[in-house]
Amino acid sequence: MTAAFWVAGKPRTSEETVVVRHSFDGSEAGAHFVPSTVDTEEAVRAAHEVRAEAAALPAHVRAAALDHVSRTLADRSAELADLITAESAKPINWARAEVGRAVSVFRWAAEEARRFSGELQRLDTDPGGTGRMALVRRVPRGPVLGITPFNFPLNLVAHKVAPAIAVGAPIVLKPAPATPLTALALGEILAETDLPAGSWSILPVPNEAAAGLVADPRLPVVSFTGSVPVGWGIRDSVPRKHVALELGGNAAVLVCPDWTDLDYAAQRIATFAMYQAGQSCISVQRVYAHADVFPELTDRVLAHVRALGTGDPRSPHTEVGPMINVAAAERVESWVSQAVAAGGNLLTGGARDGATLAPTVLTGVPEAAAVLADEVFGPVVTLNPVSSVDEGLRRINDSRFGLQAGVFTRDLATAFDASARLDVGGVVVGDVPSFRADQAPYGGVKDSGVGREGPAAAMEDFTEPRVTVLTGLPL
Incomplete structure (x- = not known):
């Protein structure tokens, strides 16, 4: 009809x-x-x-x-x-x-x-x-x-x-x-x-x-x-x-050294970097983790990402489906290839089958690479170590976008400092930036x-x- x-x-x-x-x-x-x-x-x-x-x-x-x-x-x-x-x-x-x-x-x-x-x-x-x-x-x-x-x-x-x-x-x-x-x-x-x-x-x-x-x-x-x-x-x-x-934006997460439940953080990062094939304005795209927790967090993110099932989106067992069309998937695939060619490390994913791109995790990506600097709008996340909370906040702000950011911390002063300093429309403490309460004001700054x-x-x-x-x- x-x-x-x-x-x-x-x-x-x-x-x-x-x-x-x-x-x-x-x-x-x-x-x-x-x-x-x-x-x-x-x-x-x-x-x-x-x-x-x-x-x-x-x-x-x-x-x-x-x-x-x-x-x-x-x-x-x-x-x-x-x-x-x-x-x-x-x-x-x-x-x-x-x-x-x-x-x-x-x-x-x-x-x-x-x-x-x-x-x-x-x-x-x-x-x-x-x-x-x-x-x-x-x-x-x-x-x-x-x-x-x-x-x-x-x-x-x-x-x-x-x-x-x-x-x-x-x-x-x-x-x-x-x-x-x-x-x-x-x-x-x-x-x-x-x-x-x-x-x-x-x-x-x-x-x-x-x-x-x-x-x-x-x-x-x-x-x-x-x-x-x-x-x-x-x-x-x-x-x-x-x-x-x-x-839209290239939403970032900061995992602070005081955050002890790394498996929870990793599970949330993996889920909301890849949900809806990353086609959300606040899907997790950039992760900055303190050097003290970076190795363990990386291992746990990889484990959760590799467990995500791709396939027919009509099946309730499919967690990551195809992108909106083949052209969109080809664009993201090329961005991943460019990041690797520029020196980035592909830890998992990157392969494309029609409109479906396998959930992808990268590390060591140069700041100028599109997967960091632009909005990927695909199932791709970059993991980046930082030496301090201050560095993490600065790198989150080093973007032409400013929609939402997530900060994993249990320290009240750190939470308020992040809220004051991050140049974004919303800061989510204790979770990823992909959380949205539909009744609350939602929007961003900059681009x-x-x-x-x-x-x-x-x-x-x-x-x-x-x-x-x-x-x-x-x-």
């Missing part, structure tokens, strides 16, 4: 269709209709025209819609997990976890919608403000253009759609061409709500069509998750728009982007303050 796309909350078909294929064996995951330029124009116009009505929706209406999506995602979790695996080749166990996260994101957005109330500020702190009080509310900036990547085809869509609904901002969503089917299935659930027509559209258009959407003045907010050059290119092209960017996700944080991004001054009040 060919999936319809969604224009102003209604299903739509077209002359053109696209087949989505599974990267493990090339089997057909599904097909969808492709919006025409007329369909796209209608979606944008509808979002623009409904903006005042959407902003005026009572909080209970917005919250009820979000609650319905959350409950229905939970009811359809097995079906949606299978769909995620079919189109993205994400191992089924991770796909099930993703659906669970999206259930929570919509639930949290419903809760935030109910308490998104603004604040009162007394103004009689100066003589000229005697008898005056300000009501500071946040109002939608206008319709949102959400652009999402392939690696989380449901949860990253949820992080665009849920906060937009929560604040009453219409949203036009452009899912990744590689993985649009899950987003289109979400449309079936959104269509069951009482949101007004035009509140949302889902347009699986090719990437070439994104520029026109980005430039359209009727979409004053752009929320993009994806690659660095595309993200900054968007921001540079529309300097008068409000642009939020989550652009990792600008703005924050998480329902409450994104609701701030999608809105602006409006002040109402009340006069003649007995305070």
Whole structure:
């Protein structure tokens, strides 16, 4: 069955269709209709025209819609997990976890919608403000253009759609061409709500069509998750728009000499360097371990990595599946070869079979090598000894990225020092940087982007303050 796309909350078909294929064996995951330029124009116009009505929706209406999506995602979790695996080749166990996260994101957005109330500020702190009080509310900036990547085809869509609904901002969503089917299935659930027509559209258009959407003045907010050059290119092209960017990174871990449970650290590093074939913005890419613990940690990481099973992602026994396509796997394979040619040591992995790259561990890699300096976005981790905690923190910061970092320490002073000094959006103490609490602010600095996700944080991004001054009040 060919999936319809969604224009102003209604299903739509077209002359053109696209087949989505599974990267493990090339089997057909599904097909969808492709919006025409007329369909796209209608979606944008509808979002623009409904903006005042959407902003005026009572909080209970917005919250009820979000609650319905959350409950229905939970009811359809097995079906949606299978769909995620079919189109993205994400191992089924991770796909099930993703659906669970999206259930929570919509639930949290419903809760935030109910308490998104603004604040009162007394103004009689100066003589000229005697008898005056300000009501500071946040109002939608206008319709949102959400652009999402392939690696989380449901949860990253949820992080665009849920906060937009929560604040009453219409949203036009452009899912990744590689993985649009899950987003289109979400449309079936959104269509069951009482949101007004035009509140949302889902347009699986090719990437070439994104520029026109980005430039359209009727979409004053752009929320993009994806690659660095595309993200900054968007921001540079529309300097008068409000642009939020989550652009990835090369997440680092520091294992301090006081950390005694090296097997736990090694297991977490191995799992979250390789989970989802490393195709996560906060997968572990760089490990810096104090020289006192480096040899043992290396042995334990290798043991855990070698125990990870690769294969068909539809099997619950598969822990590391294929990458999104053969071209992506070939790129990472070449980066590993370049690192070895530059003097790095390949401890395990490196071999490619189609779109699957064996989990790979490297040591002794020069700092300028792509596997250290850039975002690998593949199942590759580098292990690096450091002589001190200070050196480890400095080397983590020696990156053009700054999304999240992990620090294995039990020393409170070290933890606070790391939090103060690391130039990243989040520091995870006692674990890897791959931990994300979906309700918390999430984003980065430097080339990792600008703005924050998480329902409450994104609701701030999608809105602006409006002040109402009340006069003649007995305070």
